[in-house]
Amino acid sequence: MRHADYVAAQSQSKSASSALTASWRRSLVKHGLDPADARRPERLTDAELSLRREPLGAFLQVAGPQLDQLFNLIGASGCMVLLTDSEGLVLDQRAGDADVRQFQEWGLSRGTDWSESTQGTNGIGTCLVEKRQVTIHRDEHFHTRNTALSCMDAPIWGPDGRLMAALDVSSARSDQNDRFNRLIAAQVAQTAKVIETMFFKASFPQARIIVAPDEAPDAAVLLAVDKDDIAIGATRAARRVFGLEREGAFRPLPAADLLGREDDLTGFDKAERAAVARALARAEGNVSAAARALGIGRATMYRRMARLGLNEKDL
Template identity: 65%
Template sequence: MPEHRHEDRVAQASQSPAAVTRLAASWRRSMVKHGLDPAGAPRVRQLSMRELVEKREALDGFINVARPQLDHLFQLVCPTGCSVLLTDATGIVLEQRMTEADAATFRGWGLWSGADWSEAAEGTNGIGTCLAEGRQVTIHRDEHFYARNTGLSCMDAPIWGPDGRLIAALDVSTARLDHTERWNALIAAQVAQSARQIEAAFFRASFPGARIVTAEVTGSEDAMLLIAVDKDDLAIGANRAARRAFGIEKEGQLRPRPASDLFGREDEVTGFEKAERAAVIRALARAEGNVSAAARALGVGRATLYRRMSRLGISQNPGRLSQV
């Protein structure tokens, strides 16, 4: 699509205060709120090395937890000419993964460590719009605000911290012309899964020594509820999905409260406990009764799993459970 047609389309869609689509609303924010011109071609804002180091140091613990998942995601998407980026909550790229052969191309696009891809700086784009709206997005080619970015396809998912606040965006971008919207949808699903895995791993790392109670939520973008319970059976942490499900503090440090206040009285079996019990039984079944293997799959220690089994009323030998 010629650039002037893209510019006209963006400007026209941004005219109405009552934008009828999320994309049009983002274009309008870019033009009206941030004062950007879709025909403009400013250079991508780049932090100095010192500024970038400070940004990374502020999230050092989170980045260390995220790196294995970044590497795994990159191994999945790098054969298709994609880059993997991790940003902070302001849209600054903190980590990058790309092949040496593609590095010059992505650097030319500004997809590089230290670059500012907030919506305020770059208008509608995968990273910035994901962070602005706090949801998973795919911005495909001419859905970008700037005409100069219409060669990109960007698949992004937000990552929420253990305090319920947005902490990062996970991005996979490509400039390949053979990447269709259907292909991008497959990548987007993997990005969302990787983002949830990073979020869960950081949540666990944030509450060392606590018992992590989990439950899956079918059909929700927040697929996993996580509650941290200490040795005194006090709930001391909850991820964003759990906070929403239980109607507790939306953000910030969780006020410690008896876990039973969330899960119900001891003589009641709540939906949350049923889900946890089902997850433990599934893990044991997949591990063919090997408790150690099931514990590894659930991301807990063997002793912790035995305690959960006892609390949930799961026999230590429903069939043949190996203690190896």
């Protein structure tokens, strides 16, 4: 049976219930695509692409070195690295000189649209629709013309918890197998996490970045905390871990409340304890120097330390 006929049959089968056939069904029924369509993806003009890239300039600057590093790891095997926006438009790429023309023939280049709504089931588009890491291997693609490709993708979440991009590695090697795909997919996921982490940090330049104790290996569980120990930002994974709104505006909260640090102090006592502790840390445990920095006497400093539960021996 031809690939296009098989995809069409499975897409309309009531018994087919896998994630892959669900994507095929979306492509065929929801988006009205034809699996036998052999047309390449359309490409934006350079001016149109520049307009799409402009709002993401800071993000692309952070991501660029990570794309280089990923390509240095896998490029020699004939793979290509692609970075798209949240709608599946390719914004940046890395490919070997010997391979770039062939990838362009498949429509894998800057300015092409690889959303699922236009290209059917594919690594980039399906990753963005399902908001998870995916691998679409050869004949798992919706369009017959893409069945020579293997695509490994991971989503990248923005500092506001919204889906921001997809990171893709595509290969057309005839000997590409499941084991090779898994190795590349793991590296793609790790690189996506690094990009997300670095851009989150860059988005809160004046804040301390705290890694949650139960950080997941495949997700960046980070909080941005200001000088007053107020959490002012959280990654998508951190929002999930701490039961916060998944995306959008972040409501500032005391970091101690999120991290579960409890003590007997309340209200202004907590703020005073933090201020005294900071002064002592800056003075490297010298109580007299810390007292002078706070503008109080040494005896007063000792009384405050006792009331706030700060022990000189622990400094």
